[in-house]
Amino acid sequence: MIKLKVNGVNRQFDGDPEMPLLWYLRDDLDLKGAKFGCGMGLCGACTVHLNGKTVRACSTPVSAAANAAITTVEGLSSDGTHPVQVAWQELDVPQCGYCQAGQIMSACALLAKNPKPTDADIDTAMNGNLCRCGTYLRVRAAIHKAAELTASNTTKPATKPVAKTSRAGANLLPRNSGKK
Amino acid sequence: MTKTNLNRRSFLQVTALAGGGVLFGLYPKAAALAQGARGAQASLQPSSFISIASNGLVTITAKNPETGQHARNMLPMMIAEELDVEWKDIKIVRADLDAKYGSQFSGGSTATPGNWEPMRQIGGAARHMLIAAAAQTWGVAESECSTASGRVIHKASNRSLGYGELASKAATMPVPDLKSLKLKDPKDYKIIGKTTIGAETKDVVMGKPIFGIDVTVPGMLYATFQKCPVYGGKAVSANLDAIKAMKGVKHAFIVEGQPITGNFMTSDPGLEPGVAIVADSWWAAQSAREKLEVKWDEGKWATQNSVDIAKKADEISKQPAARTLRKDGDVEAVYKSGAKVVEGAYIYPFISHAPLEPQNCTAHFQDGKMEIWATSQTPQNGRGMVSRILGIPENNITIHLVRGGGGFGRRLNNDYMCEAAWISKTVGAPVKLLWTREDDMQHDYFRPGGFQYLKGAVDSNGKLVAWQDHFIGYGDGERFTASGNIDGGEFPARFVPNFLMQSSVMPLGLKTGALRAPRSNVYAWVFQSFIDELAHAAGKDPVQFRLDLLSSGTPGGMNAERMIGVVKLVAEKSGWGQRKLPKGTAMGIGFHFSHQGYFAQVAEVTVLANKKIKVNKVWSAGDIGSQIINPGAAENQTQGAVVDGMSELLQEISLKNGRVVQSNYHQHPMLKMSQTPPIEVHFIKSNNSPTGLGEPALPPILPAVCNAIFTATGERIRTLPITKQGFSFA
Ligand code: FES
Ligand code: FES
Numbered sequence: 001m002i003k004l005k006v007n008g009v010n011r012q013f014d015g016d017p018e019m020p021l022l023w024y025l026r027d028d029l030d031l032k033g034a035k036f037g038c039g040m041g042l043c044g045a046c047t048v049h050l051n052g053k054t055v056r057a058c059s060t061p062v063s064a065a066a067n068a069a070i071t072t073v074e075g076l077s078s079d080g081t082h083p084v085q086v087a088w089q090e091l092d093v094p095q096c097g098y099c100q101a102g103q104i105m106s107a108c109a110l111l112a113k114n115p116k117p118t119d120a121d122i123d124t125a126m127n128g129n130l131c132r133c134g135t136y137l138r139v140r141a142a143i144h145k146a147a148e149l150t151a152s153n154t155t156k157p158a159t160k161p162v163a164k165t166s167r168a169g170a171n172l173l174p175r176n177s178g179k180k
Numbered sequence: 181m182t183k184t185n186l187n188r189r190s191f192l193q194v195t196a197l198a199g200g201g202v203l204f205g206l207y208p209k210a211a212a213l214a215q216g217a218r219g220a221q222a223s224l225q226p227s228s229f230i231s232i233a234s235n236g237l238v239t240i241t242a243k244n245p246e247t248g249q250h251a252r253n254m255l256p257m258m259i260a261e262e263l264d265v266e267w268k269d270i271k272i273v274r275a276d277l278d279a280k281y282g283s284q285f286s287g288g289s290t291a292t293p294g295n296w297e298p299m300r301q302i303g304g305a306a307r308h309m310l311i312a313a314a315a316q317t318w319g320v321a322e323s324e325c326s327t328a329s330g331r332v333i334h335k336a337s338n339r340s341l342g343y344g345e346l347a348s349k350a351a352t353m354p355v356p357d358l359k360s361l362k363l364k365d366p367k368d369y370k371i372i373g374k375t376t377i378g379a380e381t382k383d384v385v386m387g388k389p390i391f392g393i394d395v396t397v398p399g400m401l402y403a404t405f406q407k408c409p410v411y412g413g414k415a416v417s418a419n420l421d422a423i424k425a426m427k428g429v430k431h432a433f434i435v436e437g438q439p440i441t442g443n444f445m446t447s448d449p450g451l452e453p454g455v456a457i458v459a460d461s462w463w464a465a466q467s468a469r470e471k472l473e474v475k476w477d478e479g480k481w482a483t484q485n486s487v488d489i490a491k492k493a494d495e496i497s498k499q500p501a502a503r504t505l506r507k508d509g510d511v512e513a514v515y516k517s518g519a520k521v522v523e524g525a526y527i528y529p530f531i532s533h534a535p536l537e538p539q540n541c542t543a544h545f546q547d548g549k550m551e552i553w554a555t556s557q558t559p560q561n562g563r564g565m566v567s568r569i570l571g572i573p574e575n576n577i578t579i580h581l582v583r584g585g586g587g588f589g590r591r592l593n594n595d596y597m598c599e600a601a602w603i604s605k606t607v608g609a610p611v612k613l614l615w616t617r618e619d620d621m622q623h624d625y626f627r628p629g630g631f632q633y634l635k636g637a638v639d640s641n642g643k644l645v646a647w648q649d650h651f652i653g654y655g656d657g658e659r660f661t662a663s664g665n666i667d668g669g670e671f672p673a674r675f676v677p678n679f680l681m682q683s684s685v686m687p688l689g690l691k692t693g694a695l696r697a698p699r700s701n702v703y704a705w706v707f708q709s710f711i712d713e714l715a716h717a718a719g720k721d722p723v724q725f726r727l728d729l730l731s732s733g734t735p736g737g738m739n740a741e742r743m744i745g746v747v748k749l750v751a752e753k754s755g756w757g758q759r760k761l762p763k764g765t766a767m768g769i770g771f772h773f774s775h776q777g778y779f780a781q782v783a784e785v786t787v788l789a790n791k792k793i794k795v796n797k798v799w800s801a802g803d804i805g806s807q808i809i810n811p812g813a814a815e816n817q818t819q820g821a822v823v824d825g826m827s828e829l830l831q832e833i834s835l836k837n838g839r840v841v842q843s844n845y846h847q848h849p850m851l852k853m854s855q856t857p858p859i860e861v862h863f864i865k866s867n868n869s870p871t872g873l874g875e876p877a878l879p880p881i882l883p884a885v886c887n888a889i890f891t892a893t894g895e896r897i898r899t900l901p902i903t904k905q906g907f908s909f910a
Binding site for chain 1: 249250375377378380381382384385386387388389390391393394396402427461462463467534535536537538583584585586587588614616617812813816817819820821822823824827844845846850851852853854856858859
């Protein structure tokens with residue numbers, strides 16, 4: 001029996017512990033945001049957060065998520081208002097869109113630890129996320145935009161609980177991520 | 181109900197809706213005739229439509245499949261513009277496959293040119309009838325009325341009525357004569373030419389289940405399908421009992437298949453043979469598959485190897501060509517005349533489409549009816565194949581068009597649809613078939629590889645006077661394998677006085693098909709690289725040499741003026757010849773005409789140690805007519821095409837013992853973010869009807885990069901992928 005938390009909800013799993021987390025999320029929990037692209041950790045379409053760090057769900061067995069907090073793109077917001085999601089919409093980043101949940105999860109993890117990344121920081125953090133449609137320039141621009149949106153949010157008076165944090169970029173961490 | 185002819189193919193019909201709404205439908209004429217013959221006129225459905233509810237809600241049905249080109253925005257944008265409603269006030273709904281929508285097809289960059297007239301006309305006609313309804317209500321002349329933001333306005337009396345309030349009356353107005361219908365002056369456009377955000381962008385960023393792979397149906401089982409690694413092979417036997425005993429597995433069986441045998445020229449080969457495993461989860465099916473042992477009858481292609489194919493092509497190149505496709509003047513005479521002669525053999529591999537979403541399809545067979553959820557770019561073909569192979573009449577097959585995670589031509593074929601339908605019918609339950617990446621890469625309809633032996637000559641004035649190409653591809657007799665054809669009209673035909681295009685073909689046991697900008701995606705590399713060789717041989721600037729060449733054409737085919745326009749623009753924007761570049765850095769140019777679009781691109785490239793290439797920047801200039809309908813999406817498409825084309829410089833599918841060697845992205849790479857240069861996108865708005873953009877922006881980048889590498893290093897890339905000559909992207 002494996003216990004874990006997915007997007008803030010406690011879960012128990014008693015299937016094959018070697019099954020990749022991706023199939024548990026997609027087919028057992030019906031969280032279809034993380035995508036299957038290569039199954040070998042090569043494309044990043046399946047990227048989710050495990051205790052706030054990116055992992056490739058296609059090559060992470062469920063057993064590796066025991067007692068961990070998992071966040072998927074569905075866990076960022078219930079209405080698409082997470083700053084990274086907002087930036088992605090404003091710049092209309094997607095073409096086919098298939099890679100984008102993975103891109104967004106990698107971007108969130110980057111911004112959480114580096115609230116004002118340079119192009120080079122972004123390239124390093126995002127190089128494992130392939131986009132077959134070639135939207136890289138917009139992905140990069142949207143990450144800068146999300147950084148701006150977040151910075152302007154945190155300097156405003158704290159109207160939202162998320163802005164109360166002293167750690168810059170912390171509101172880029174999805175709800176319920178991090179060790180609990 | 182009123183109706184009128186729209187054009188040769190369709191007519192417009194207006195119907196009152198229950199609750200006071202109105203429906204404007206565009207009806208395919210062919211379907212109308214067929215329906216008429218069966219005496220069932222009443223059941224005829226529109227090919228695309230606008231409905232206006234009494235509460236003013238405007239719904240536009242987007243009929244085309246979506247694989248990332250924003251077609252789902254573009255067609256409604258055309259309608260909404262002429263209807264004169266605010267973009268934010270309309271609702272776009274996705275159409276299922278239905279005869280009522282006419283052609284539902286995504287491919288060949290056809291959505292724009294095919295819909296530009298009719299979509300604007302249907303919007304304009306609806307607007308006209310709403311005005312007529314308002315004018316009659318107020319007892320004023322139609323000419324005194326105008327529209328804005330979904331309302332008809334009578335300025336003189338300061339009155340206005342919303343479209344919703346007018347809907348039921350509009351349904352009773354005569355349909356205008358579409359030929360005399362006045363459409364908007366483009367300078368008044370409020371939607372066309374302004375960026376709109378993708379209709380499904382929000383769903384994408386929220387991870388909503390909108391893709392084919394996300395489909396779930398109650399009671400659904402999951403399937404994997406193992407095909408023979410050798411084209412045309414069949415399963416003789418398998419350890420099915422052991423597989424069936426595995427956890428979660430419900431069914432395991434051999435599929436005989438119904439291939440359209442021996443015809444590799446057709447890209448859709450029917451249902452291929454293999455072994456299906458159906459389980460209660462995909463992971464269970466896939467885990468069982470790892471234990472699957474199949475005895476294959478590999479058939480006649482089991483000894484096919486890429487090395488042997490290349491040897492054979494080399495032998496053929498030394499023989500007279502099998503066919504002459506075009507002959508102008510006399511190239512041989514030019515070679516003897518003392519002109520400067522250049523020769524080069526250009527070799528390029530098969531490559532895979534590799535859309536990020538592997539092929540998948542959900543099918544549910546029940547009570548003689550088949551319901552399918554598919555990402556097909558050609559759902560009509562798919563339905564026809566399923567009908568033939570499974571013996572189900574077409575009208576008992578429903579297909580839901582689901583967003584595809586990239587198409588690039590792969591989803592023009594419907595092999596996965598036949599497989600899913602067959603498996604569902606066999607097990608009598610809804611089934612989601614999902615391929616692995618390895619399945620997808622090894623059972624693709626590959627972009628055909630080939631060999632082109634070029635020879636050309638420039639005279640003492642540096643003018644291109646002879647061009648000769650022996651194209652060696654695949655096929656049988658006079659037929660080429662799918663998307664592996666060439667014809668005598670390829671550029672620079674008509675621009676060179678002595679021109680000889682010849683071809684020979686070899687047999688092939690591999691499926692081939694259309695990849696984004698089929699043929700052009702690699703012929704542009706061949707032709708524009710060789711033109712560059714000749715420019716250097718002539719001692720001319722590569723841009724000037726091209727402009728001179730483009731000025732020497734005879735009429736027919738491509739419009740040289742438009743191409744000259746984009747070549748000049750890209751040279752200007754890139755500062756061609758104007759900037760001093762450091763040693764090891766150079767610029768290269770390429771242009772190409774395809775899918776009615778004119779594109780020229782320049783790449784600035786630095787070649788570092790160990791032949792590592794950094795593309796510093798790319799400039800693109802395109803002419804696709806008078807309007808860039810959705811500029812933001814057009815920029816995104818163009819940049820994506822450049823990235824895609826650069827990736828193609830790295831890719832290769834090769835064969836060993838009849839099997840595809842490459843299996844996943846590590847062996848068939850694509851460009852990464854750090855390798856992506858800034859890409860400046862420019863368009864010339866020419867006085868031509870708008871045409872498509874999905875494809876024509878791709879081909880020029882391949883030669884532009886390779887031509888820059890030549891200028892920087894003196895080494896000409898004549899073989900793809902570039903890694904064959906030791907180059908790679910830094
Ligand atoms: S599907 Fe996990 S990295 Fe590609
Ligand atoms: S948007 Fe299609 S793969 Fe990235």
